[in-house]
Amino acid sequence: MAHEHDTGYKLLFSDKLMVRDLVQGFIDEPWLRQLDFDTLERVNGQYVTEDMRNREDDVVWRVRSGEDWLYLYLLIEFQSTDERFMALRMMVYVGLLYQDLIRQKQLPPDGLLPPVLPIVLYNGDPRWRSPTALSELLPKLPGFLAALQPQMRYVLIDEGAYPEEVLLQQPRNLAASIFRLEQPLTLDKVKTAVDALELATRPEEYKTVRRLVAIWLRALLKRNKKYPMLLPELEDLQELRVMLSQRMEQWAEGFIAQGEQKGRLEGRLEGEARLLARLLTRRFGELPAWVEERLNAASEEQLATWSDAVLDANSLTEVFAEPPASH
Known part of the structure; x- marks a missing residue:
């Protein structure tokens, strides 16, 4: 799931309008x-570290800023799990970005490192x-030692939330x-949001x-936990919206049928469990909590x-074929 999140978001945020918003x-x-987001341009986020290991940031962009410095770099990392040491x-990612800018001789004329806006986008x-x-x-x-420690904060x-x-x-x-x-998706919310x-x-x-x-929305609906919706491989949002409207009724019927089937199964299991409990009580007396x-x-x-074992067993332990967990 984490890989799907990263891949899908790398796709979405490869577009500067999505990054701008x-x-x-x-x-x-x-x-x-106040930044001119029309100047957004994608930056290579793949580096080789000093020990020759590859590192690839999720998304790196830069945007032109004011007169004092040429670019602001946007480093966006996608997370679907909470990470204590994020x-x-x-800090490591920003350091690798700076090393690469120095190596590629992409510093501004004054030789100073450009500012970086580090962003963690979390959907978990x-x-x-x-x-x-x-x-x-x-x-x-x-105070003396604290001032010597590295400083890092991210958005x-x-x-x-x-x-x-x-x-x-x-809305736009x-x-x-x-x-x-x-x-969490419902039929009405999906339709309203897509519209x-x-x-x-x-x-x-x-x-x-x-x-x-x-492309992203089709994959999202396909992996919906309650009732996945399989849509053809359309690559235009308007066409997908039309197809989605046509499938809404089918999706709703699937939800209803799935709920009815689950209800029937739960009711049958509850009835069978009550019947077995009565048989066990008649044979072995009051049933323990386990x-x-x-x-x-x-x-x-x-x-x-x-139920098959209850007639021949000499104890509750034999019925359940294993000793109960200690309580």
């Missing part, structure tokens, strides 16, 4: 909104809890639309991002096996 919509810093990892569950600053991973130190964008009503306040923000689709996304990407400048979102737990969690095959 992520930064402008989810980093609360007015100064960033601040340390980001539960919410992110790890430190966002390297100092939080170090012990309390005297965390935790998708699940944004309620839907907050995301709806940015591409990143907000993606976040909505990453949240808004398709409407926002109708201008010609969104031609590339429409294709990228269509037996009740086994019956409540049993599969259909287990109940059938225990």
